[in-house]
Amino acid sequence: MGKYIMRRLLQIIPVLFIISFIVFCLVYVAGDPVALMLPEDASQEDILQLRESLGLNEPFYIQYFNYMVGLAQLDFGESFRYNTSALPIVLERLPATIELAVAAMIVAIMIAIPLGIWSATKKNSAIDVVATGGAVIWKAMPNFWLGIMLILIFSVMLGWFPVSGRGTWSHLILPAITLGTGIAAEMTRFIRSSMLEIMNQDYVRTARSKGLKEFFVIHKHAFRNALIPVVTITALQTSTVVGGTLITESVFSWPGLGQLLIQAVNTRDMAIVQASVFIIAFIVIAMNLLADILYKLLDPRITFR
Known part of the structure; x- marks a missing residue:
């Protein structure tokens, strides 16, 4: 039974990996959060600067790689609403x-x-x-x-x-x-x-x-x-x-x-x-x-x- 539990625990890793990929893709196509973070009269320069600071100007695969690096450390990034770590x-x-x-x-x-x-x-x-x-x-x-x-x-x-x-x-x-x-x-x-x-x-x-x-x-x-x-x-x-x-x-x-x-x-x-x-x-x-x-x-x- 111990071996079975160990195998099941190891199976959790790929399952969570697949789930994390699906969630990241859904969030990626949901829209740009910068539009909600800045006022309507914000300049284009402010928008580009904030998007760059959040890493949203990077290609999809780079954003996903950075996300997985943080996920390996249980770091999901910082919540812009609460200005602190999300986890x-x-x-x-x-x-x-x-x-x-x-x-x-x-x-x-x-x-x-x-x-x-x-x-x-x-x-x-x-x-x-x-x-x-x-x-x-x-x-x-x-x-x-x-x-x-x-x-x-x-x-x-x-x-x-x-x-x-x-x-x-x-x-x-x-x-x-x-x-x-x-x-x-x-x-x-x-x-x-x-x-x-x-x-x-x-x-x-x-x-x-x-x-x-x-x-x-x-x-x-x-x-x-x-x-x-x-x-x-x-x-x-x-x-x-x-x-x-x-x-x-x-x-x-x-x-x-x-x-x-x-x-x-x-x-x-x-x-x-x-x-x-x-x-x-x-x-x-x-x-x-x-x-x-x-x-x-x-x-x-x-x-x-």
Whole structure:
């Protein structure tokens, strides 16, 4: 297993290289940030001087080479908006995004696991129809619309929670529900499908024939063996969580990485954009590796070749 983890860690390098190249190309063609940095009445000489100081007058391949040299040293350049190195700014916002992502996953798991098990054990019943239908509807519901509705109902009308910002646990509830319910809808369907498949296995029928209570059959025998697909979808939802924070953080003015990235895109702050996408990509890759490790812990029969 150690060799497998080492190989996966080495595979991260070319993946991050490809991602960095794509991001650099997209930022390169997005436009000239000099136009946003200088006033409209700036002279052509000022524009050329600033472009030269930022290295934007160099050919594409030279700019990319300089970018890769800095990337090897974890130096993404200086943010012209904050007048400081980009990476510390991104890392400063990262804890807020992780806090929201973890809270959203907790909400998703608390909803999806009991609902998925209940739906599977009550197959084709009214509960199953409501749960699966509700999951489809909830999955199709846009995050920004749900967030706005939660703000109108629970913040403006009832006054139970703050409208926006970050500080206390009450600031976290509405953003976590907004982001977590969409993930729960996806996970509920996977848990239901996995449970239905496992419950038809011989060892589950054997457990029932021994006279074990249905609670122990479901939770000790069936659900534990159904966890591998659940771990898979949970790891795959990492990208959904990170992507969802971009919108959710904007709706609730949550001071995280998503809000920072959107502001950087709007102002063409290339250093912030590149550093943010690099960190997000690394988190997603690390979560996929963690899922592979959890497979082995859940089922010792799994071997890595």
